[in-house]
Amino acid sequence: MKIRIGLLIPLLLIVSTFASSMLIFNDTMSSSKRNIQDDAIRQAHLDISRLKNILYNLLPEKKYAEAKLNLSVMAMDTSIKNLFLVDEDNIIIFANRYLYEGKPAEDVSTFQPNNASLVGKTNQPKIFFLHDKESTLKSYHPVILSIENSQGLPIKRVGSLYSEISLDRKLYLARQQALKQSIVYGGIMVSVIMIVALILHYMVSRRLYKFFFAAKKLAQVNLESRSDI
Numbered sequence: 205m206k207i208r209i210g211l212l213i214p215l216l217l218i219v220s221t222f223a224s225s226m227l228i229f230n231d232t233m234s235s236s237k238r239n240i241q242d243d244a245i246r247q248a249h250l251d252i253s254r255l256k257n258i259l260y261n262l263l264p265e266k267k268y269a270e271a272k273l274n275l276s277v278m279a280m281d282t283s284i285k286n287l288f289l290v291d292e293d294n295i296i297i298f299a300n301r302y303l304y305e306g307k308p309a310e311d312v313s314t315f316q317p318n319n320a321s322l323v324g325k326t327n328q329p330k331i332f333f334l335h336d337k338e339s340t341l342k343s344y345h346p347v348i349l350s351i352e353n354s355q356g357l358p359i360k361r362v363g364s365l366y367s368e369i370s371l372d373r374k375l376y377l378a379r380q381q382a383l384k385q386s387i388v389y390g391g392i393m394v395s396v397i398m399i400v401a402l403i404l405h406y407m408v409s410r411r412l413y414k415f416f417f418a419a420k421k422l423a424q425v426n427l428e429s430r431s432d433i
Contacts, residue, residue, distance in 0.1 A: 217393075217397040217400065217401075218394065218397060221390055221393040221394060221397065222390070224389070224393070225386040225387075225389055225390040225393075226386070228382075228385065228386050228389055229382050229383060229385075229386040232381075232382040232385055232386070233378065233379060233382045236375075236378035236381070236382060237338075237375060237378065240371055240374050240375060240378060241333065241338070241341075241371070244341050244369060244371055244374075245331055245341065248331060248341055248343055248367065248369055249329070249331060249343075251278060252329075252343060252345050252365060252367055253329075253345070255274060255275065255278050255365065256345050256346075256347050256365055258271070258274050259271050259274070259275075259289070259347050259348075259365070260347065260348050262274070263347070263348065263349050263350060264348065264349075264350050264351045264352075266350075268298075271289075271298065272298045275287060275288075275289065275298050275299075275300070276300065279300030282373075283369050283370050283371070283373065283374075284300065284367060284368070284369055284370075285340075285368045285369065285370050286299075286300065286301070286312060286314065286315075286366065286367065286368035287299070287300040287365075287366070287367045287368070288300065288301075288304055288305075288309070288312075288365075288366055289347060289363055289364070289365050289366075290309045290320060290363050290364050290366060291349060291361070291363045292324060292349075292361055292362060292363060294308060294309040294310065294315075294317050294320055294321075294364075295307070295308060295309070296308070296309050297349075297363065309366065314340075314342065314368055315366060316342075319344050320344055320364040320366065322344075323344040323345065323346050323364050324346055324362045324363070324364055326346075327346045327362070328346070329343060329344065329345045329346065330343065330344045331343040331344075339370060339371045339372050339375050340368060340369070340370055340371070341367075341368070341369040341370075341371065342366075342367070342368050342369075343366070343367045343369075344364050344365070344366055345364065345365040345367075346362050346363075346364060346365075347362065347363050347364065347365045348360060348361070348362055348363075349361040349362065349363045
């Protein structure tokens with residue numbers, strides 16, 4: 205009985221602490237994930253819109269070398285897995301990976317031609333996370349490739365600037381931070397539990413233990429038995 209009474213409350217507190225630590229970890233991770241995703245969407249929209257404006261000034265004037273350089277500079281960000289410009293037929297014009305250039309964008313498994321076509325028709329960007337992998341942010345932005353044809357007649361050709369950004373690194377760091385916070389919280393609570401357990405032991409368990417032996421002696425018809433409490 206001494207062991208059961210002495211350990212029951214501390215064990216319950218430890219279980220509660222573990223559950224609380226898990227809740228804190230999940231809540232912190234969920235909040236960090238939302239913030240990282242929101243920041244990624246805003247930053248992607250800002251960066252790609254800036255690049256799109258640069259391309260708008262370069263492509264109609266056929267300054268392809270400068271256009272390609274600006275795309276390559278943005279692609280230096282290690283979180284960008286794919287970044288390329290396609291024409292209205294979804295043929296890759298410029299890409300962060302040179303081997304893609306001149307090839308159909310459909311060869312890239314993550315590229316979705318229907319989204320590129322929709323962006324070209326509506327002239328509205330499309331930014332979203334993959335349903336099966338929320339750490340991957342994809343975006344399609346309409347880009348004016350030229351404003352006249354080879355004969356110099358006015359005609360607007362619209363392509364699509366496709367990007368694929370990975371948030372794996374940021375989410376990993378957020379997970380580590382959330383784990384550290386949970387461990388610190390758990391360590392503090394376990395220390396409190398040990399102090400409470402000692403207090404309970406000296407103030408409650410020892411007295412109950414004396415009562416137990418006094419009752420045991422009384423059960424053996426020892427009417428002079430006392431608990432001294």
